[in-house]
Amino acid sequence: MKITIKGHKQLKISPDLRSYVEEKIRKYEPLIKEPAICEVLLEDVNGPKGGLDKVVKITLILPExxxxIFICERSSDFFGSIDLAQDRLEQQVLKYKEQIKIGTRYPKKYFLEKEFNKEEER
Structure with missing residues (x-):
């Protein structure tokens, strides 16, 4: 998976922040087929004024x-925004994998019932 990390306008990205983003995104590499492109845009809306102004936008382009998949999250610091975006990305990737697994074989309600029964057995 190709990961592109950009800062909006004049925002400089520290090596710690860059490695943190890559670590969070690379977690989903085994679930996604190649060639996939992930673009991460980091933006500080208000500048030094503060507040809930650190925005992380993730665009995941999959061949299938x-x-x-587009995700946008906002919080008071970049690390928190990245964590929130990573949680939503996980939901979207699992939803995408479930759609591929189900396909058009049978209605989704039967698949969900089967999954629910598996969880009850545990």
Whole structure:
């Protein structure tokens, strides 16, 4: 997976922040088929004024999907925004994998019932 990390306008990205983003995104590499492109845009909306202004936008382009997966999260610091975005990315990737696994074999309600029964047995 190719990961591109950019800072909006004049924002400089520290090596710690860059490695943190790559660590969080690379976690999903085994779930995604190649060639996939992930673009991460870090943005500080208000500048030095503070507040909930650190925005992380993740765009994941997968070869099997028509539309890319787009996630935008905001918090008071970049690390918190990245964590929130990573949680949403996990949900979207698992949803995408479930759609591929189900396919058009049978209605989704039967698949969900089967999964629910597996969880009850545990």
């Amino acid at each position: 999907l028509k539309n890319p």
